Amino acid sequence: MHEPSGPKRIGEALDQVAYRLRAPRAQVLAAVFEAWEELVGTVMAAHASPVRLVDGELVVAVDDPAWATEMKFFSSDLIDRINAVAEQEAVSSLTVRVRPR
Structure with a gap:
């Protein structure tokens, strides 16, 4: 028989959901x-x-191709x-997309 479990910490619950969705842990x-x-x-955060x-x-x-270039230049440091x-090692690659806000 399956015993009911007690309350879980929100981080643990989010980590379980994230795992099922192939997403990273809550901390990440x-x-x-x-x-x-x-x-x-x-x-940079403004753009x-x-x-x-x-x-x-x-x-x-x-929000602009110029910021895409800047972000790509900065990507290794950001990772x-x-x-x-x-x-x-949560992030291994960075993809930049231009989308006007």
Whole structure:
């Protein structure tokens, strides 16, 4: 017989859902989406935003092709910063898409 489990911490529950969706753990999502401005700076954050992170690929939307170029130039450093904040190799590649806001 299956025993009912007690309450879980929200992070654990989110991690279970994320795993089923092939998404990263809650800690990683927080590192990217909540700390975005700290990771990229105020100016870049005004023109670029994270869209999704699945299977190590971070998709970032920018509002102009010039910002796409800047983001691509900055991508290696950004991946390193995200992985340091997330305390794991959460992001392995970055894809930039131009989408007017």
